[in-house]
Amino acid sequence: MTLELDVLTVGRVGVDLYAEELHASFTEARRFQKSVGGSPTNVAVAAARLGLRAAVFTKVGNDGLGAYVRHALAEEFGVDTRFVGTHRTLQTPIVVAAMDPPEDPQFVFYREPRAPDSTIVPDEIDLDVVRTVPILWISAGALAVEPSRGTARILLAERGRRPHTILDLDYRPSFWTSADEARREIGATIDAVTVAVGNRAECEIAVGASEPDAAANVLVGRGVELAIVKMGGDGVLVATREERRVIPPVPVDVVSGLGAGDAFGGALCHGLLAGKSPFEAVEFANAAGALVASRLLCADAMPTEAEVWRLMETSSARS
Amino acid sequence: MTLELDVLTVGRVGVDLYAEELHASFTEARRFQKSVGGSPTNVAVAAARLGLRAAVFTKVGNDGLGAYVRHALAEEFGVDTRFVGTHRTLQTPIVVAAMDPPEDPQFVFYREPRAPDSTIVPDEIDLDVVRTVPILWISAGALAVEPSRGTARILLAERGRRPHTILDLDYRPSFWTSADEARREIGATIDAVTVAVGNRAECEIAVGASEPDAAANVLVGRGVELAIVKMGGDGVLVATREERRVIPPVPVDVVSGLGAGDAFGGALCHGLLAGKSPFEAVEFANAAGALVASRLLCADAMPTEAEVWRLMETSSARS
Numbered sequence: 065m066t067l068e069l070d071v072l073t074v075g076r077v078g079v080d081l082y083a084e085e086l087h088a089s090f091t092e093a094r095r096f097q098k099s100v101g102g103s104p105t106n107v108a109v110a111a112a113r114l115g116l117r118a119a120v121f122t123k124v125g126n127d128g129l130g131a132y133v134r135h136a137l138a139e140e141f142g143v144d145t146r147f148v149g150t151h152r153t154l155q156t157p158i159v160v161a162a163m164d165p166p167e168d169p170q171f172v173f174y175r176e177p178r179a180p181d182s183t184i185v186p187d188e189i190d191l192d193v194v195r196t197v198p199i200l201w202i203s204a205g206a207l208a209v210e211p212s213r214g215t216a217r218i219l220l221a222e223r224g225r226r227p228h229t230i231l232d233l234d235y236r237p238s239f240w241t242s243a244d245e246a247r248r249e250i251g252a253t254i255d256a257v258t259v260a261v262g263n264r265a266e267c268e269i270a271v272g273a274s275e276p277d278a279a280a281n282v283l284v285g286r287g288v289e290l291a292i293v294k295m296g297g298d299g300v301l302v303a304t305r306e307e308r309r310v311i312p313p314v315p316v317d318v319v320s321g322l323g324a325g326d327a328f329g330g331a332l333c334h335g336l337l338a339g340k341s342p343f344e345a346v347e348f349a350n351a352a353g354a355l356v357a358s359r360l361l362c363a364d365a366m367p368t369e370a371e372v373w374r375l376m377e378t379s380s381a382r383s
Numbered sequence: 384m385t386l387e388l389d390v391l392t393v394g395r396v397g398v399d400l401y402a403e404e405l406h407a408s409f410t411e412a413r414r415f416q417k418s419v420g421g422s423p424t425n426v427a428v429a430a431a432r433l434g435l436r437a438a439v440f441t442k443v444g445n446d447g448l449g450a451y452v453r454h455a456l457a458e459e460f461g462v463d464t465r466f467v468g469t470h471r472t473l474q475t476p477i478v479v480a481a482m483d484p485p486e487d488p489q490f491v492f493y494r495e496p497r498a499p500d501s502t503i504v505p506d507e508i509d510l511d512v513v514r515t516v517p518i519l520w521i522s523a524g525a526l527a528v529e530p531s532r533g534t535a536r537i538l539l540a541e542r543g544r545r546p547h548t549i550l551d552l553d554y555r556p557s558f559w560t561s562a563d564e565a566r567r568e569i570g571a572t573i574d575a576v577t578v579a580v581g582n583r584a585e586c587e588i589a590v591g592a593s594e595p596d597a598a599a600n601v602l603v604g605r606g607v608e609l610a611i612v613k614m615g616g617d618g619v620l621v622a623t624r625e626e627r628r629v630i631p632p633v634p635v636d637v638v639s640g641l642g643a644g645d646a647f648g649g650a651l652c653h654g655l656l657a658g659k660s661p662f663e664a665v666e667f668a669n670a671a672g673a674l675v676a677s678r679l680l681c682a683d684a685m686p687t688e689a690e691v692w693r694l695m696e697t698s699s700a701r702s
Contacts, residue, residue: 081400084414090447090448090450090451091455093417094417095403096415096416097413098412098414098415127409127491128408128489128491129479131408131410158477158479158493160400160477170447172447172474174477176474176493177495177496
């Protein structure tokens, strides 16, 4: 007998080592703070911080950093780790970042010869959970290589496009053999999900259109119930079959955009499960993302519900 | 027209990220300090700190961390970087360490699929320098894989066992396919050098004997002019064809042994070039190693000559 979940995310995990010094290059930065990283993992962290019962389906290495990730998820962040596997030989990936500048950091990724999370197979998950969990969140990064690609496809087939099946269009060129392959694989996955979230560049890869309304047209036309196109300073386009609106950005002093998208994701899950309208859910998610953008670390910076409401009140009082 | 060198070291380089918190596991440690790493690179740093003109023959990645290493060597440490190459695609290796405990830290090495320094080829070095530099220092790690293994052999052949040709018996199992291969490769290299330095475990790999006198017998019997066997708390056995002595350890409060061997190496070079006897040179090297053992970082902790003399005076006054 296991506890029921609200959200299951699928995809990568790692350890982030981010320079403490802002505006310092790799040459200048001297101290790095450790944090749990990997977009879908941080979406689960963000969801848990907002009170949801969240799990992540991923895999760490059999090393000290993998042990840290597992411990932090369970003990610090309250994320269910029952589907966090351990690869016998591959190492827990790390990302070293120089905040130069903080709003557009420099990264060095260490995930060679490959990341443990790319080796997840369907045997390692409970398919009943995949079918019935209220929200299944899949990061497009899981589609980059086998066997995680085939695993994601099987999970989606089991799920049968049950709401809410969310595809984060998350695209990092270095994870893929080619942009064409990413276009093909991410594009084909649209037909299996009910919600798609991405920025303009990610929409261009997923549906061949970076103009927000055009991208939303394709997504909605292919049966997505909720298309969310992030436009940075221009806000977020939220499109359903019936209606579309631009949700304005929440003004904050940006420290680093890192993790803001994952906070947005966790908060979007929270809003959808709370029965908010898609527009209200994105307003809430926007505020959560803005809060993390005003902080340095990702996982450690995920806001509580009270913090998000407080920012929303302050910023609406200001406007 | 380039400046003449006193010491040329050959082998690996990387970036160390060491936890600031002592006695903290990877789960507990939160902040990591960045430093230049890689044993032969740190020997060059230690030699430069002692006033020698030192260079290292190695290779970094074409990334921010590689740029940091090159900058730090040249600008912070005064090491000549003319033979520090840049690999087009491989990444600068990093080592993440938890000081748990500080005297025997836990490491995770990131050097997959391989380290840029393992790709050095003879074309990338000036063979005139290799033939004539007063000290050529080769780390046995360079023998672990091709092409750096063949490159090291060619450098030694060019050198023709000219004094001082130093082999650091430095052995890390993870760099090698098998211990047998290490035995064969490191063992065969003894015949090409005039000085060999290693601890008991490394002597076991290099000459099949871990008992210090037995190891020294083999080394001296094969033509090594100076055999140095480190025995930890039991001191250092120094053996020439004519004489052997145990140099006692210098008592300090050990923070971390990391880098102590490299400080020893740089100071040994200093002593040999200053015309000290091998026994005096090792006394000086011992004190330099002890100083670094009392400090956290490696490269940043290398002592000046004045600091070494001060410790030697203090410790002889104490004994």
